[in-house]
Each structure stands twice: as structure tokens, then as C-alpha cells.
Amino acid sequence: MSLRIVVTVKYVPDATGDRHFADDLTVDRDDVDGLLSELDEYAVEQALQISENSDDDVEITVLTVGPEDAKDALRKALSMGADKAIHVEDDDLHGTDVIGTSLVLAKAIEKAGYDLVVSGMASTDGTAGVVPALLAERLGVPQVTLLSEVSVEDGVVRGRRDGDTASEQLEASLPAVVSVTDQSGEARYPSFKGIMAAKKKPVESWDLEDLEIEADEVGLEGAWTKVEAAAERPARTAGTIVKDEGEGGKQLAEFLAGQKFI
Amino acid sequence: MAEVLVYVDHVDGAVRKPTLELLTLARRIGEPVAVALGAGAEATAATLGEHGAVKVLTHDAPEYADYLVVPKVDALQAAYEAVSPAAVLVPSSAEGKEIAARLAVRIGSGIITDAVDLEAGDEGPVATQSVFAASFTTKSRVSKGTPVITVKPNSAPVEAAAAAGAVEALNVSFSEKATGTKVTARTPRESTGRPELTEAAIVVSGGRGVNGAENFAIIEALADSLGAAVGASRAAVDAGWYPHSNQVGQTGKSVSPQLYIASGISGAIQHRAGMQTSKTIVAINKDAEAPIFDLVDYGVVGDLFEVVPQLTEEIKSRKG
Ligand SMILES: Cc1cc2nc3c(=O)[nH]c(=O)nc-3n(C[C@H](O)[C@H](O)[C@H](O)COP(=O)(O)OP(=O)(O)OC[C@H]3O[C@@H](n4cnc5c(N)ncnc54)[C@H](O)[C@@H]3O)c2cc1C
Ligand SMILES: Nc1ncnc2c1ncn2[C@@H]1O[C@H](COP(=O)(O)O)[C@@H](O)[C@H]1O
Numbered sequence: 001m002s003l004r005i006v007v008t009v010k011y012v013p014d015a016t017g018d019r020h021f022a023d024d025l026t027v028d029r030d031d032v033d034g035l036l037s038e039l040d041e042y043a044v045e046q047a048l049q050i051s052e053n054s055d056d057d058v059e060i061t062v063l064t065v066g067p068e069d070a071k072d073a074l075r076k077a078l079s080m081g082a083d084k085a086i087h088v089e090d091d092d093l094h095g096t097d098v099i100g101t102s103l104v105l106a107k108a109i110e111k112a113g114y115d116l117v118v119s120g121m122a123s124t125d126g127t128a129g130v131v132p133a134l135l136a137e138r139l140g141v142p143q144v145t146l147l148s149e150v151s152v153e154d155g156v157v158r159g160r161r162d163g164d165t166a167s168e169q170l171e172a173s174l175p176a177v178v179s180v181t182d183q184s185g186e187a188r189y190p191s192f193k194g195i196m197a198a199k200k201k202p203v204e205s206w207d208l209e210d211l212e213i214e215a216d217e218v219g220l221e222g223a224w225t226k227v228e229a230a231a232e233r234p235a236r237t238a239g240t241i242v243k244d245e246g247e248g249g250k251q252l253a254e255f256l257a258g259q260k261f262i
Numbered sequence: 263m264a265e266v267l268v269y270v271d272h273v274d275g276a277v278r279k280p281t282l283e284l285l286t287l288a289r290r291i292g293e294p295v296a297v298a299l300g301a302g303a304e305a306t307a308a309t310l311g312e313h314g315a316v317k318v319l320t321h322d323a324p325e326y327a328d329y330l331v332v333p334k335v336d337a338l339q340a341a342y343e344a345v346s347p348a349a350v351l352v353p354s355s356a357e358g359k360e361i362a363a364r365l366a367v368r369i370g371s372g373i374i375t376d377a378v379d380l381e382a383g384d385e386g387p388v389a390t391q392s393v394f395a396a397s398f399t400t401k402s403r404v405s406k407g408t409p410v411i412t413v414k415p416n417s418a419p420v421e422a423a424a425a426a427g428a429v430e431a432l433n434v435s436f437s438e439k440a441t442g443t444k445v446t447a448r449t450p451r452e453s454t455g456r457p458e459l460t461e462a463a464i465v466v467s468g469g470r471g472v473n474g475a476e477n478f479a480i481i482e483a484l485a486d487s488l489g490a491a492v493g494a495s496r497a498a499v500d501a502g503w504y505p506h507s508n509q510v511g512q513t514g515k516s517v518s519p520q521l522y523i524a525s526g527i528s529g530a531i532q533h534r535a536g537m538q539t540s541k542t543i544v545a546i547n548k549d550a551e552a553p554i555f556d557l558v559d560y561g562v563v564g565d566l567f568e569v570v571p572q573l574t575e576e577i578k579s580r581k582g
Contacts, residue, residue, distance in 0.1 A: 015395065015512075015531050015532065015535075016531055019394045019397070020394070020398070021398065025400075039513070097372065098363070098373065098375075099366060099367065099372055099373065102367070121513065122512075122513075124512065125394075127376070127393075127512070127535075128359070128363075128375045128376070129356065129359055129375070130359050130360060130362075130363035130373070130375060133331065133359075133360035133363050133364055134363050134364065134367055136364075137335075137363075137364040137367050137368070138367060140439060141442070142330075142439075142442030142443040143330065143331060143332075143360070143442075143443060144330070144443050145330075145331075145360065146356055148506075158446075161330075162506060162507065163356065163357065164355055164356070164357075164451075164507070165273065165450060165451055166448045166449060166450045166451055167448070167449045167451070168330075168445050168447065168448050168449075169445070169446045169447040169448075170330060170443055170444065170445060170446065171443070171444045171446050172442055172443040172444065173442075176442075176443075181513065182513045183506055223372070223405065224366075224371065224372025224373070224404060224405060224406040224407065225372040225373070225374055225402055225403065225404050225405060226402060226403055226404075226405040227400050227401070227402045228388070228401050228402060228403065229400065229401040230393075230398055230399070230400045230401075231398065231399050231400075232397065232398055233392070233396060233397055233398060233399055233538075236543075236556070236557055236558075236559075239543075239555075239557075239558040239559040239560050239561060240559070240560050240561070241550075241555055241558070241560075241561040241562075241563060242560075242561070242562055242563070243550070243562075243563045243564065244562050244563060244564025244565070244568060244569050246568075247572075248546075248562040248563075248564045248568070248569040248572065249562075249568070249569045249570065249571070249572025249573035249574075249575070249576055250572060250573075250576050251562070252544065252546070252560060252562050252569065252573050253573055253576035253577055253580065255544070255559075255560045256521075256544070256577070257580060259521075259542060261464065261488065261520075261521050261542075262488075262577050262580050262581060
């Protein structure tokens, strides 16, 4: 038996950098360093663990839709241990929103061939957390999302979803789309050997034509949503800061009373 | 007036507060028609009517509890087809966002997630979002199809507005995919008796500085003196001191209370992402250089083990 896993990974601007918008109100990717979204490292990690715990012949493909530099994200995932990579890149993709991104990812996943898709819980820039559900909808397969624990056995994926009101055990037959949270277990660091090996692993490049997607279905023009304005949040006015010299708690209570919280 | 579909989040008929906030927003753009699914659906109608729902479409079936997400998407789609609304509003819970997104693809519409405000506009509703860890505010609209918008808790006041709240049975036939993901077991979260984190008016959070699960009693005591919910930083959660369901931040809950009190929390960007839109922010930290102090309205540089108990005592004595 063989098991083909596709892990979707996003290249994002560093959250600790000074992120902002470009003139066309898309995310500015020039002034802030990019990297593999930390939340997608958990997806790569779980794919690797599924592979390590499997008797099947597992092949892990990492897939990204993003600009030229997004190759860095693929390299990182390859150096963690994924087998090969696919980079969907096309000038017409600039400004694509979640609906469009899910279309491109779904077509690429179908073209690559898959039994299991593993995604992160959310991208650290857009933070919508909806792409995995959208992929399940588009691919017509079960969604088993937001898992803090996941396993695959005999063509069945099982996992635990810790929701707002309950913790649920879920089960679905493959093919399926799963997403994993940052509670699923620390992601491994690439080893020196892994980094060297990654340089030799294949990275395929596809464009919209390869996926039979028309340019007007994606990009800023084709987007299903329009950002009309973006403004930096005004800096909070400097607050009062006191040093505790034995009365700090009481001073704070006085402040809270003044604000009518007590 | 155009109808606006509002997806109801309820527990056995008890409507959760974010849904009532959605009704306030829905009334700005049209006439709210609510969709309530699962056990207790009909029992939601009275409350929804009091807050402006003209109609409440209801349906119950075991599928809603036994299978993940898709049965609810099928039902919301049935409601969409029955009503042809001007917009669809869904609470921004993890599940709410998934339901909304799948509906959007099915009906060929765009989606906006995690709106914090909503107004009517010439070209359809305009949603405000808070992005990049709340350092930017954007205004967006859906430009294709019927707007599907998910809205975060605490984005609007709950307002009484009497309407009929007439119950109508919704006809739902489940798709073949509805039973794809089975829920094989469910363990409800134990109630602490404290307010729900995302809905609370006051949140009291502890971080690595709390230094141990047993010390969270100090944070809880402060929370209880104010009738607040308890939050935790990821460092405190990862250390096993407090449950993940209480984590505030990018990968935890996003809160926007009237008052947020951070104790022993440094204020990393991922933590700020989940609390920066709080109205009043207060911090207690022994490091005067901690980034959390950049956000505060009032900060105390000091040892939380001294300051927090004193604060709690003072609140109790003032409240009498
Ligand atoms: C992808 C990703 C997602 C993340 N998601 C989240 C998230 O959702 N939520 C989140 O919180 N973090 C998140 N983080 C982690 C985040 O980067 C920080 O590591 C975390 O917020 C730190 O928690 P902390 O402030 O409690 O700990 P620290 O940064 O260690 O700060 C502890 C603070 O306590 C103070 N202190 C210590 N002792 C005392 C005392 N006795 N009295 C007073 N003050 C004291 C110290 O001065 C210090 O400022 C995420 C990180 C990544 C990479
Ligand atoms: N451009 C992209 N390329 C590859 N994967 C993506 C992309 N955008 C989103 N994803 C995947 O979808 C998950 C959720 O993203 P989002 O819905 O944007 O928050 C991420 O963790 C990724 O696994």
C-alpha cells in the first residue's frame, strides 16, 4: 500500500517584523523577511510522524502557492524531511484571496494526486483558518480539522478536536483533509543532514496554465472580496505606570474604581 | 427590506451572546432571519425575537451532533435558498468560520472572516477587520455573490428590538458528504461557573510569571472578585498550568473585553494578537521593560505575588 500526503504550507511575513500593506492594499512582502508559517511546521511534523508510524510506503509532498521567495518555505519543509515540493507561482496570482487560494490549492492537490492533505490551523498573516475547510469542500472529501492529535491506520484518519464547548474524537475514511493545531506537538528542527539532503530534492514549478485556471478567476481583480481601506491603528496613548512600593495593588484598585470597574 | 440570514450559536436552546450581537449588526443592513439547528432549536425563538429576528428557521436531526460541520452547511445552504438574503452572518467561532467558508464556495460568494464591525454601504455591507496582531484596521466588502461574513464576539452591543420571531420549519436534505466525518466521542468541557472567555466583560490573565499551576489560584481569586473570566498566555498553557481552552492569543482565543488585566505576561506579538483590541488594558509585571507596558492604560511594575492579592483584597473591601 502506498500513502500520498500533500502538506500545504504558506510563506508569510515574519510576525515579529514590522508588517504593513502595499499601495494596492495587499500584504507588503518586500520590507519584512518571509518564512515558513510556524503553524505549518506543525503540519509538516504531523505528516512526518504519520509516515514514521506507518507500514505503508509514504510519500510527502509539500505544496505552496506564493511568490518566488516562497521556495524558502518549501526548502525548510524539505529539510525537515518531506520528500518533494510543488511551487505554484504566477504573476497573475498577486492579490488572490482565500476563496481563490483554495481554488488554486485544490487544483494543484488534484494534479499532484493525494490520499491525505495536511494543513496548518491558520496562516500567521491572514489568520482566517478556513482554507482546510474550503479544500475539503472543493475536493469533495471529509474534513477532519483543528486536531491536537492525529493518526492514520488502514485507510482511516482519526483525531481529537478540542472545541469551545467539548473535546471530540473524529474519524473519516481517506482521502481526507486534516488540519492540525499548535497543540499537536513541537515541530522538529532540520538536522544538518536534512538541510544538505533538501538541496537535492525535487521542486516542481507550476503556473496557472498547468492547473487550467483562468487568470480572471484569481488575483486582485478576480478576488471575491475587496479591501477598501487599511489604516494603522493609532498607538495607544501612553498609560500611567507606577512602581510598586507596597501600595501597588491599592493604587491599581483606585484606578479601576475611577474607571467604574469596581 | 432585504433579509439577512443569521446563523445561531446556541447550547440546547440557550442562545449565546455573540449571536445576539449579530442581530444588532444584521438590523443595520436588513431584516434578520435566524437559522437555528439541532437540539433545542425551537427554544431559541423567544430570545431571538426579542432581539429583532423576524423569523427563526429551525431544524433538528441527529446528524448535527454526530457528524462534523457538513450537515450544518447543508442546512444553512437550504436556508439561503429559501430566503435569498442580502447577506449571511455567522459567529466567528472555529466551527462558524468553517461553516461560513464552505457555504461561500457553494453559493459562489466571497467571505470575510473575523469582522469587528459592520455597516451598510452603497455596494453592500462594509466589514471592519483588525489585522496583523491588531496593528492595522481594514475595511472590506465582498465583491462577488452574496456577502458571507463572520463576526467576532464583543463586536456590537446586544440590543432589545421586538420582532415576531416566528418559528418556521426548515426543509433540509443532507448531501452525500454530510456523513463523511463521524464524531465518535464527545467530552463536554466542565463549566467553571466563570463567564465565557470570549464573551466576558473583564478578563484576568496569567503568564509564565505565575510560576506554577497552584499559583493560578491567585489569578482566579482576582477574577472572581471582578466577576471576570480567566485567561492564560501560551507559556502558562504549555507549562501545563492552565487549560488550552483558556489561552489568549493568536492560536488561542481572541478577546476584546472592556478590561484586560495581564499578570506575569511579557506581551509577545502572538499574545497581543488576541487581546490588543481590549478597551482598557492593565498589566502587572516585575520587568519595567516588558513590551506589555507599551499597551497599558495602567501598569504596575512589581511582583505579582504582592500586587495581585492586595488588589483582590482591596476590590473585595470596596465592594463590601
Ligand atoms: C506561531 C505562534 C503562535 C503563538 N500563539 C500564542 C498565543 O496564542 N498566545 C500566547 O500567549 N502566546 C503565543 N505564542 C507564544 C509567544 O510568542 C510568547 O512566547 C508567549 O506569549 C510568552 O508568554 P508569557 O508572556 O507568559 O511568558 P514570558 O515571555 O516568559 O513572560 C513572562 C513575564 O512574567 C514576568 N514575571 C515573572 N515573574 C514575575 C512576578 N513574580 N511578578 C510579576 N511579573 C513576573 C516577567 O518579567 C516576564 O515579562 C505563540 C508563538 C508562536 C511562534
Ligand atoms: N498560499 C498558500 N499556500 C499553501 N498553503 C496555504 C496557503 N494559504 C493557506 N494555506 C494553508 O491553509 C492553512 C490555513 O490558512 P488560512 O485559512 O489562510 O488561515 C495554512 O495553515 C496552510 O496550511
